[in-house]
Amino acid sequence: MQCQRLKRLARDWYQMVKEDALAPARMMELIERHVKQCPVCQADPDLPEEIEKIREIIRAPQPVIKIEE
Numbered sequence: 001m002q003c004q005r006l007k008r009l010a011r012d013w014y015q016m017v018k019e020d021a022l023a024p025a026r027m028m029e030l031i032e033r034h035v036k037q038c039p040v041c042q043a044d045p046d047l048p049e050e051i052e053k054i055r056e057i058i059r060a061p062q063p064v065i066k067i068e069e
Contacts, residue, residue: 001050003040006031010054017058024058 001007013030016022031051035041 001047002044003034003038003047006034006038006041009034014054014058027058028055 001010010027010031013022013027017024017027028051031054035047035051041047
């Protein structure tokens with residue numbers, strides 16, 4: 001990730017997600033909105049892969065369903 005502003009924003013947004021003050025889907029919307037407006041992000045060839053890594057990190061864990069017999 002080459003954009004220092006996006007790094008800072010993502011770190012702040014991730015902290016808000018951990019505190020349940022921001023939904024993970026909303027964080028991803030904010031990241032995508034920033035990328036669309038930022039020439040540094042648009043020129044970063046590795047950014048799509050890094051965004052996918054962020055998406056995997058913040059994805060809510062799936063609850064384990066126990067099936068009783």
